Amino acid sequence: MLAKYWMNPDFPHVKTGATVQEALSVMRKNRTDYCVLLDENNVFQGFVYRANIAEVQMDSPVDSFVAFPDYYVYEDSYIEEVALTFRESHETCLAVVDKNLVMKGVLTLSEILDAFVAMTAMDEPGTRILLKLEDKPGELKKVLDVLAENKMNVLAVNTVKDNGYRRVSIKVDIKDPKVVEKVLQTYGVKYEKLAKEEGF
Missing domain, CATH: 3.30.70.260 (ACT domain)
Known part of the structure; x- marks a missing residue:
């Protein structure tokens, strides 16, 4: 089973040049404490976390507060590899990208549990x-x-x-x-x- 079959392609994101206010608005809309930063070609630039911008001027460019993670996965990674990456990284969300780092989706522990349920035919x-x-x-x-x-x-x-x-x-x-x-x-x-x- 590959990551692309389980990832969520509808993830909170903003483009480079967006303001802190725009990023916070996206987070509120999606009820998350993060959003993904993409460039004009949808290449993954990193995550913006609410905690890092909570006290920042609303019109500040969000690019200054992006964090590129140590871990991300490819769309053709096995879901078992993704589970191991979660275990080793202690991340709560992983970016799913193609070989050119174009963003395809995100995976959380919820999707990993969904995959486990399906792989064991519990459903x-x-x-x-x-x-x-x-x-x-x-x-x-x-x-x-x-x-x-x-x-x-x-x-x-x-x-x-x-x-x-x-x-x-x-x-x-x-x-x-x-x-x-x-x-x-x-x-x-x-x-x-x-x-x-x-x-x-």
Whole structure:
């Protein structure tokens, strides 16, 4: 999943040469404490923060108070990379740009959470299967083959490492966990938990 699929293209911004008053007006309108500064070609110049201009003359040029961040992401960055960038930077908002630094949108933690919900299929009805598999090639395929053979559509697969094993979460489109349980037991697939999820 790429950043461009989750970014918000409708972000608060002003152009170079704008006044502090114009920047504050944009922030009020968008209910944010920042706005993005762009040049005449929509190239990203940095962020203007309310805290930095709160006590400044209203007719002052906002360009003098722009802060270029240490972190930004590209539109074709993986959303997982973006999440890691948030973790490392402690930023609350990241600019999304193309290779020429033309501004495409912004990402906040809210969009990262939306992406996580979609990537785990929490928004779709079905059954979640939690397993603990050996961390070696073919172990996950065995389970997926069983599901495919029994016409269960896989909505999401997520794994995390755990001391030589993989904790695996698989979401399938079957709404009755008992149906899934019967199949897994028939094929000798050990699982830790099954849970029905209503979606939304």
